[in-house]
Amino acid sequence: MAETIFDKIINREIPADIVYEDEQSLAFRDINPQAPVHLLIIPKTRIATINDLQDDQKALVGHLFTVARDLAREMGFDESGYRVVMNCGEQAGQSVFHIHLHLLAGKPLGWPPYTDRMKQV
Numbered sequence: 711m712a713e714t715i716f717d718k719i720i721n722r723e724i725p726a727d728i729v730y731e732d733e734q735s736l737a738f739r740d741i742n743p744q745a746p747v748h749l750l751i752i753p754k755t756r757i758a759t760i761n762d763l764q765d766d767q768k769a770l771v772g773h774l775f776t777v778a779r780d781l782a783r784e785m786g787f788d789e790s791g792y793r794v795v796m797n798c799g800e801q802a803g804q805s806v807f808h809i810h811l812h813l814l815a816g817k818p819l820g821w822p823p824y825t826d827r828m829k830q831v
């Protein structure tokens with residue numbers, strides 16, 4: 711799959727406000743935050759969408775969630791609440807085709823997260 715802007719962040723070719731890194735993953739602040747805290751947690755491995763996930767990558771995806779859990783605890787919003795979401799494909803609003811968890815916190819988050827009334831498809 712093609713390189714994305716996230717590879718440039720992983721490789722430090724462009725700057726990002728990185729809050730966590732380990733061998734498998736990186737977490738940094740979203741450039742266009744939708745909540746007081748808006749982090750992106752990404753695998754260092756290039757995977758375009760959820761559709762491209764391989765069975766042997768289950769642990770890697772689980773790892774992204776445990777990073778989210780740990781950051782929520784460290785940043786102090788684990789008890790007040792937070793949202794973790796991964797968009798898949800254009801209709802879901804995915805714009806960077808390198809999977810990433812959005813971690814949103816710091817205010818009451820509305821649900822559902824879209825404004826259109828549900829229509830039959």
Ligand code: 5GP
Nearest residue numbers: 715726738739740741742797803804805806
């Ligand atoms: P998606 O729409 O694919 O679910 O989320 C992509 C996210 O990446 C968006 O929230 C967008 O603001 C963020 N983003 C896009 N380009 C950059 C960038 O260069 N740096 C950072 N930190 N975030 C980015």
